[in-house]
Amino acid sequence: MAQTTALPQHVTALLSHLTSRPGVQSTFILSRKDGSIIQCTGLLSSPSGTSTPNTAPTDSPSDTSNQLPPTPNSTAYAAGATPSSTAPTSTPSSQAQTLAAQVFAFVSSASELSMSLSRPAAAGEAQGSNGEANGVSAGSREDAEGEASEKEDDDEVKLLRLRTKKHEIVVVPDRKYLLCVVHDATHSAGGSGGAGIRSSSVYTYEMSFDLAAARSRFPALNQEQVFLDNAGGSQVLDTVIQSITEYLSGCNVQLGATYKTSKASTAAYDEGYAAAARFINARSEEICLGASTTQLLHNLSTALKFQPGDEVIVSKLNHEANSAPWVRIAERLGLQMKFWSARDPVHAVCDPDDLKPLLSEKTRLVACPHTSNLLGSIVDVKAIARLVHQFPRALLCVDGVALAPHRQVDVKDLDVDFYAFSWYKVYGPHIAQLYASARVHDQIDSLGHFFKATDTLDLKLNLASANYELTQSIPRVVEYFGSDIAGAWKAIAAHEEKLQGILLGFLNSHERITVYGETSASRELRVPVISFTVRGAKSQRVVEEVEKRSPFGFRSGHMYSLRLVKDIMGLEDPDDGVVRISMLHYNTEEEISSLVQVLKEVVDSV
Incomplete structure (x- = not known):
């Protein structure tokens, strides 16, 4: 008999996410301790005598070695449906009980294998890793004899997937539960449906997150x-605070001189730029640091070359930092201004389909957020970049302030022309960063003094050097993420x-x-x-x-x-x-x- 248990909210939320893909046939929640069925949905939840008849033609192949019942009837969860945290289930079918027992054995064997593979590295792990020191680490199993119900952050088994020709079973271990989803193979990751599990989904193997260690790094x-x-x-990392204090206490001099302290200060400043560039997969000459994204984008709008008749498109989902500079420059130069709006007032998105009719051969720049600072919804920037770059002179400027604290940014992979974010929202000092691809530097005039070089974005847009003590502290933020x-x-x-x-x-x-x-x-x-x-x-x-x-x-x-x-x-x-x-x-x-x-x-x- 399946148990009726009040499930934690994060478990039901995870199961809802797992069932959001097409082709889900059945789901199970098993006890991590003994493998008993806590919840079972879909066709396998019904006794075998009441299952939907097999409607395959009589001349179809007779091999049933990997066959499960056909697509579930209305008793199964629809894609995206949220399972009840206390959903009562009838007596599971014998097939469900058999499958549950086999899944539990499968997970137990995988855990033993994982521990065996981990043991050779135990000596090195005992000394600690860079990631552990920084609060985010691949958790080791120091207590292999612990009960299954006690496992969580030190559990190295994050996913198990078994695929046959017709079906796929995905198992995601939780601290006290095993979440299992049975898919139709045509909708799975490798199936012809193409709409199945993506490598970036919850199914990927992931490092353990040491919350206590992470919190210990933020004094506030x-x-x-x-x-x-x-x-x-955001709150600020301890090492950032320490770095700024030490710089101001012993290294606060003007850059570029030949005496010892100035050389040390210059080297620290340059390393700040290098670390900031690496953080988004850019080169040092492609970034500029400054007081705020608002200031940096204003400088960019002033320096970017426009022609009469150029058109500028601004998303209404923008923070005003990525709107006002473009609106002002359009008014000043007499450019055509277009606003990219959204149709749904509640679930507004930067939809590429809404952008398409706004683009033309006259488009000079499109400005949009990577994530709305109000809505939190992630924008498909790569799709927008592909669309914008179909027009030869069109450039894409993305505000990444709301996304950068939560996701890794790779400006080369995104294929953006400009990208801005603020370090003070990524656990660091109150300073901001602007990226401009090297391919567009010749389209940017210099705002600097006439006698200064113009071979980097910083020299073009920064009217003076960025704040010394804040810039040199940026490597401390990058170090926080460890080696992986x-x-x-x-x-x-x-x-x-x-x-x-x-x-x-x-x-x-x-x-x-x-x-x-x-x-x-x-x-x-x-x-x-x-x-x-x-x-x-x-x-x-x-x-x-x-x-x-x-x-x-x-x-x-x-x-x-x-x-x-x-x-x-x-x-x-x-x-x-x-x-x-x-x-x-x-x-x-x-x-x-x-x-x-x-x-x-x-x-x-x-």
Whole structure:
């Protein structure tokens, strides 16, 4: 008999994500301790005598060695449906019980194999790794004798996948559960359906995320205040603080001289630029550091070469930092200004289909966000770049401020012409960065003195050197990700997906709350920047009521995305705007669960 167990919210959210692909035939949730069936859905959940008849032609191949029942009937979850956390299940079929036992044995064997492979490296791991010191690491199994129910961050088995000609079984281990999904092979990752699992999904092997170690690196977290206004600025790493203090204490001199301290200061500054460039897969001469993205993009708009008749296209999902400079330069030079809007006021997106009719041979520049600082929805920048670059003179300028704290950025892979973000939102100093591809440098005039060189973006756009002490501290941020930078980012995204799953689970379920942007908690679709309104209540009132009851800190308003709030979302009071809660990887599941309880009280009282 399948158990009826109240499942944690992150488990139901993960199962919902796993079942969002086409071709799901059945799902199981098994106990990690003994393999018993806790929940079973789809055709396999029914006794074998009531299953849908096989409708294959009588002359079809008789091989049934890897055959499961046909596509489930209406009792199975539809794609994207959310399973109930306490869904009662009837007695599972004997086929389901057999499959569950085999899956449990399969996982147990894989765990033993993983531990065997890990043992040779145990001596080296005992000394600690760069990643461990920085808070994001590939967790080792130091206690191989622990109970299965005690496993989590030190569990090296992150995914098991078994494919046959007709089916695929995917198993994702959790601390106390095994989540299993049976797919039709034509819809799986390698099937002809082509719509199945992508390598960047939850199925990828990922590093463990050591939350305690990560939090220990941020001194500001050692207080009662819970920071949930991170889209406005993150807390700062301890090593960044130390680096700035040490520089100002012993190395604060002008760059470029031949005496010892100036040489040391210059070298530290240059390394800051080099680290900043590496962080986004660029070269030092392709970046410029400055006070803010607003300032850097304004400098770019002034220096970029335009011709009479040029057209500029600006997304209304932009933070004003990536709109105002282009609007002003268009007005000043008499250029044609076009706004790229969105059709859905609640789930607004930068849809390439809406951009297409705006593009022409006269298009000079398109400006859009990588992620809206209000909505958190991730924009398909690569698709937009392909579309924009079909026009010879068209350039793409992307604001990555809201995405950079949550995902690894590779400007070469994105194929953008310009990309800007702020380090003070990526755990670092209050300084910003602009990238311009070397291929477009000849299209940028220099703002510098006439006698200065112009062979780097910094020399072209920076009217003076960037702040010394802040620039030289940037390598401390890059070091935080350890030696496996890609793995660290994946671990961060996985943790943040749990956080946003908890919050969105509540917000999406409340009849008075409207969530703007992507409503799914999928890391592939959004980052944990979540905005909502409460029907009949001012957003600022909601924030204030939360502050009265708890240490949670976030904000309301339009967050400098006024065109989005006013023209697309159509809110009656744009200045009051939305409630925005923005999380980072150093926030905890316990914090967000507690926040949900406070929000329930507040929404019921306002």
